[in-house]
Amino acid sequence: MKQYLLTEDQISFIDMVKDFFAKEVLPIRAEYDEKEEVPMEVIKKAMDMGLHILDIPEEYGGAGLDFLTYVMLVEEMCKVDDAFTSILNAGSIACKVVELGGTEEQKNMFYRKVVEGAFVGMCITEADAGSDVSAIAATAVRDGGEYVIDGTKLFVSNGSLADHYIVFASTDKSKGSRGISAFIVDADLPGVSRGKRESKLGCHAGDTCAVTFDHVRVPAGNLLGKENEGFKLTMQTLDRGRVKVAAMAVGLAQGALDYAVSYAKERVQFGQPICRLQGVQFMLADMEAAVETARQMVYHAAALIDSGMPCSRAASIAKLTASDNCMKVCTDAVQILGGYGLCREYPVERFFRNAKTYQIVEGTNQIQRMVIGRDLCR
Template structure:
């Protein structure tokens, strides 16, 4: 069934599918091997506006609704999850600005990104991953400025971003209530890039450490009020998780399509392996899981649009979709047999790409903590 889209929504989905199929998919394997960032592909995506789908039209963005954006994320994820992650990480950095920013802050962010630039969301630290409240990055008010110091790690787009949203603490003794969020332009003195990760998967995206060494930022770059940073981060992640789920669904859908294609071509015992009920049932189960994951994504986004609490729904969508991506990719390898284990075929890459969807944007164990917390409160 997929998404129930209007004609206009379908045309945008088809535009993304056409670009993904004709430009991204054919190049993905080589970039995956080299680890090089596909800048020309990103430039094409920027020209199409795929990096600012959710940004309101008044600021120069696409102004798209959540469901259309998710459908586009899935199409990009089918072609290459790393490329989709790089683009969606720009939207991840945008979300706290849209949620807590002033009109002037939204314009500042848009004016940097719209012409064709990366952005990055800087929350994770070496000692503060799932426990975001343990952040060690500090910020001190000095007159009309803040001074920011610390190191962030596993930052998607970290080395290529022109603007960051950074979370830092004023007072560690206040715990979560001491954290604030800031817009930080890359052009400011004291910002450097540290270790770049040589990743198992999503290799068409950049992931690295970002170091802030006494970086001075204007006081008007504070998002919301002092001490609201953790709340802003959690609201951001709630809204981002269904879109992460949409990319994961794209991985799983691609794995299923590769399986169906191969099963029709591979002849064993005188007939295509698609004729064997064992494989038919296997692919049917893959399809069932994928459609369930897709509809969980849609439901979470419908809840967000309706303005009702949806932390549980977002966690379920992200968790289930990430698990399904891994399970379906494993099944695809099994269906392709020895070829599935070979880099000559794409399904081993799908598994490598899928694994991170059980880890980033909140591990799937953390998602289960969120769901259990809703059950038991």
């Protein structure tokens, strides 16, 4: 976090959040990772503080934070537990889709529910549509005053908790990606069913599952934006999603670095703390450089988003650098703990497992390279 970029009010809010995470999240993070469960009681407390609506506009009841302050907060939260943070913030990009595509009535209705504590799942990915979003096979067919939605979505974050989904489905197959539309779908509608929670390498407390829509009827008024404009809506939210994930990776990496430094100061070998050994100090120095480099890229991309300037290349660079650096930093944190780094009772083992997530979500790092390369070679 860079205090010189913030006002007194922002600093005191961030301090309050840090205090909450230190008192409420730190003591339970290992337990819920082990149990592979959502720590719902503490999530509810965080929601009471408004930590799930940080970037929702004030006029709709959210905190209305600018994006730079938002990502700084995300970073601070992920320093303690990125899985917990992902549960709180998984709905933020879905909310952005509503902000961009929704009518005033849709926004008022949708945000009121989110502010009151409803969970939202973003449903894009399918069996044959992962990196290639344009291959979406789910369909939405107009039938009088309704659309009938069919299809199965995979890897939906907060999928089994969600009260509402933002579902992307094809309304005109002949148009490919230009025939995709976005819908608000209530989770309790007939035909909506959830698969079992995925048991993943990392972020065990986080909730990810498949959601099937079998002849689900939604009012035509649940269409977001115009018909066939769903792909455009996802593309407009991509940059924010990527920078948010990059901020998560920076926070996780900082947490790993902090732990490695404190361990290296305590652990004695060859008659001295290992942090006095140049080989270890050099590793720590490289880790610090990697975290700080990524942080600057995240803040730069977030500032571009706040200013409304083009930022796709910067967002991809931030996501690529932050997640690759996070993986390296977490790997080195394990190395600095030696054999203890492999043991579950030390948090770096979990940091290492969680780190892999950020090289994959919100567009794999190969896709980020593709975006950067294409932008360079236009």
